Amino acid sequence: MSNIDIISDKELQKGIREFLETAPDIYMAGVSVDTVIFGFHNDKLKALMLRFGNTPYFVLPGGYIRKEENLDAAAMRILQERTALKNIYLEQFYTAGNTNRSKEEVALELTQKMIGTIPNSNWFTQRFVSVCYYALVDDTKVNPVTEIFFTEVKWFDVNKLPKVLYDHDAIINKALKRLQADLDEKLVGFNLMSETFTMGQLQKLYEAVYQKKFVRTNFQRKILSLGVLERLEKQYSGKSHKAPYLYRFVKTS
Amino acid sequence: MSNIDIISDKELQKGIREFLETAPDIYMAGVSVDTVIFGFHNDKLKALMLRFGNTPYFVLPGGYIRKEENLDAAAMRILQERTALKNIYLEQFYTAGNTNRSKEEVALELTQKMIGTIPNSNWFTQRFVSVCYYALVDDTKVNPVTEIFFTEVKWFDVNKLPKVLYDHDAIINKALKRLQADLDEKLVGFNLMSETFTMGQLQKLYEAVYQKKFVRTNFQRKILSLGVLERLEKQYSGKSHKAPYLYRFVKTS
DNA sequence: ATCTATTGTATCAAAATGATACAATAAAGT
DNA sequence: ACTTTATTGTATCATTTTGATACAATAGAT
Structure with a gap:
C-alpha cells in the first residue's frame, strides 16, 4: 500500500469520525433517502452510481433527512449535491424497509477495512428505512460530484449494472418499472432529452x-x-x- | 362530565403512559405506517377510519414498526390488528414526510385534553415519516376492532370523508389514484368483492x-x-x- | 298470455393500431 | 447534371379495439 493510500485513508477516517459524531444531531435516525438518477446517452438508459470507497462495489446516491427538512426537500438536496443541477424531475416511487437490507456483510466488512476501527455500533450499523426517488436528468448538463468516500461517479446501463451493495439493484428495477408506467401516463420523457x-x-x-x-x-x-x-x-x-x-x-x- | 367518562379517561391515561414507556424499546423511532383500507358496499367505495378519542375527528389505522420486523410485515400486522383478517391484498403506495404533518395543532390539543398531563416531549410529539399502504378487503368479512383510544371504527364513502387529522385526507386521495392505476393494470378488483x-x-x-x-x-x-x-x-x-x-x-x- | 325490468349478445360505425408502400430529400459518387 | 444511397415524412390498407345502439331472452308480476 503506497503512502498516498495511507494518507487518503487517514483523511477518510477523520471525515467519517466527524460525521459519526454530528450525524445524530443533524439527521433523523432510521430513515434514509436513495435516488435512482436516470440519464440517456448512446441510445441507452443509464443510472448514476457511486463507487463504494476503493472497492469494486457501487451504490446509489443517497443521504439522510435533516431534522427540520421535508422528505421531498431532502431528496432534492441529495440530488443537487450529486449532480449540481437545479429543477430536476423527481418522483418518489418506493420505500424499502426489510430488516436485513442494511446488514449486508460485504458492506460492513468493507467499511471496517477501509476506515479502520470505529465504534462497533454506530450511525451506519443502525437499521434504515429508505425512501427511494427516481430522477430524470439531461445527462449533458450533469456535473457528477465526487467526495471523500465516493471517489468515483459513473453512469451504468440499467441492463449492465456492476456489483452493487444492499438491495440497490432491486431498487433500480423498481424505479425502471415505475418509469415505464409514468412515461406513458405523464409524458415525462422530455426530462431525459436535451x-x-x-x-x-x-x-x-x-x-x-x-x-x-x-x-x-x-x-x-x-x-x-x-x-x-x-x-x-x-x-x-x-x-x-x-x-x-x-x-x-x-x-x- | 359523568363518572363513567372520568373512569374511562383514567384508564386511557394509564394505557397511554404504559405505551409511552415501552414504545421506544419496541418500535423504530421516526417511522410509522398508515393504511387506507378500502371496502365496497352499497355501490360505494369506502375507507375504514378510526375516531380519534372522543373527538369528532377521524384518522387512518396506523401503527409503528417493531425493531426486528420488516416494513411490509408491520403493515400487515397493523391491518390484521384492525380487521381480524388474513391474506389481505396490501400495496405500498406513498411515503409522507413533511415536517409539519404530525404537528397538527388540533391533534396535540385534543390529545392533551383527553389524556391529561404527559411529558411535554414524548413518543407522539416526535417527527414521523409515514409509509402508507392501501388494502383491499371484502368488507363482509371484516370485523372492525376497536381499542381504548380508538373507540369507534367506521367506513366512510371516499367522497364523503369526515373531519380528519393530519394529512390523512390527502393520503386517501393518493391511495385512490393508485388504486385506479392498479385496477386496470393488475386486475386487483376482485379483492374488494365476495x-x-x-x-x-x-x-x-x-x-x-x-x-x-x-x-x-x-x-x-x-x-x-x-x-x-x-x-x-x-x-x-x-x-x-x-x-x-x-x-x-x-x-x- | 301479456307486461316489465333486466340481462346477454349481436351489429354497425368510429377510432386506434399494425403493416407496408412510396414520395421527398441531403449529400456523395459518377 | 444525373444517379445513387440512406433516411425521413406521409399515405394507405387491414386489423383490432372501442362506442353506440338494437334486439332477443327471461324471471317473475299482473
Whole structure:
C-alpha cells in the first residue's frame, strides 16, 4: 500500500469520525433517502452510481433527512449535491424497509477495512428505512460530484449494472418499472432529452425504457397525435440523406 | 362530565403512559405506517377510519414498526390488528414526510385534553415519516376492532370523508389514484368483492373507483374478453326479470 | 298470455393500431 | 447534371379495439 493510500485513508477516517459524531444531531435516525438518477446517452438508459470507497462495489446516491427538512426537500438536496443541477424531475416511487437490507456483510466488512476501527455500533450499523426517488436528468448538463468516500461517479446501463451493495439493484428495477408506467401516463420523457431532439432520438429513448422496438412510422404518428410537440427547423447532420425535423416539448398545463 | 367518562379517561391515561414507556424499546423511532383500507358496499367505495378519542375527528389505522420486523410485515400486522383478517391484498403506495404533518395543532390539543398531563416531549410529539399502504378487503368479512383510544371504527364513502387529522385526507386521495392505476393494470378488483358476483356488481365497483359511468354492454364485453372470469350458475334474485350469471375470478398466475 | 325490468349478445360505425408502400430529400459518387 | 444511397415524412390498407345502439331472452308480476 503506497503512502498516498495511507494518507487518503487517514483523511477518510477523520471525515467519517466527524460525521459519526454530528450525524445524530443533524439527521433523523432510521430513515434514509436513495435516488435512482436516470440519464440517456448512446441510445441507452443509464443510472448514476457511486463507487463504494476503493472497492469494486457501487451504490446509489443517497443521504439522510435533516431534522427540520421535508422528505421531498431532502431528496432534492441529495440530488443537487450529486449532480449540481437545479429543477430536476423527481418522483418518489418506493420505500424499502426489510430488516436485513442494511446488514449486508460485504458492506460492513468493507467499511471496517477501509476506515479502520470505529465504534462497533454506530450511525451506519443502525437499521434504515429508505425512501427511494427516481430522477430524470439531461445527462449533458450533469456535473457528477465526487467526495471523500465516493471517489468515483459513473453512469451504468440499467441492463449492465456492476456489483452493487444492499438491495440497490432491486431498487433500480423498481424505479425502471415505475418509469415505464409514468412515461406513458405523464409524458415525462422530455426530462431525459436535451431541449430539442429528433423523432429518431425520442424513439430510441422509448425503446430503451420499454426495452423493445417500435415501428418507426407508427411511433411517429402516435407521438405527433399527442399534440405535445412543436416542430422546429430541420437538423442537417451532413449525412447524405433527408434531414429530420427537430422538436421541442410544449407545456400545456 | 359523568363518572363513567372520568373512569374511562383514567384508564386511557394509564394505557397511554404504559405505551409511552415501552414504545421506544419496541418500535423504530421516526417511522410509522398508515393504511387506507378500502371496502365496497352499497355501490360505494369506502375507507375504514378510526375516531380519534372522543373527538369528532377521524384518522387512518396506523401503527409503528417493531425493531426486528420488516416494513411490509408491520403493515400487515397493523391491518390484521384492525380487521381480524388474513391474506389481505396490501400495496405500498406513498411515503409522507413533511415536517409539519404530525404537528397538527388540533391533534396535540385534543390529545392533551383527553389524556391529561404527559411529558411535554414524548413518543407522539416526535417527527414521523409515514409509509402508507392501501388494502383491499371484502368488507363482509371484516370485523372492525376497536381499542381504548380508538373507540369507534367506521367506513366512510371516499367522497364523503369526515373531519380528519393530519394529512390523512390527502393520503386517501393518493391511495385512490393508485388504486385506479392498479385496477386496470393488475386486475386487483376482485379483492374488494365476495367470492362470486354478478357483472352488474363488478361494474358498480369500477364505477365507484373511477367515479364515472360505463356503458353496460361494452363493459361486459371488455371484462369477458380479459379471460379472467369463470361463469357459474345464475343468481335468481326473485325479481321479475332475467337473472344474471354469477362469476368468479380465476387465478392465471 | 301479456307486461316489465333486466340481462346477454349481436351489429354497425368510429377510432386506434399494425403493416407496408412510396414520395421527398441531403449529400456523395459518377 | 444525373444517379445513387440512406433516411425521413406521409399515405394507405387491414386489423383490432372501442362506442353506440338494437334486439332477443327471461324471471317473475299482473
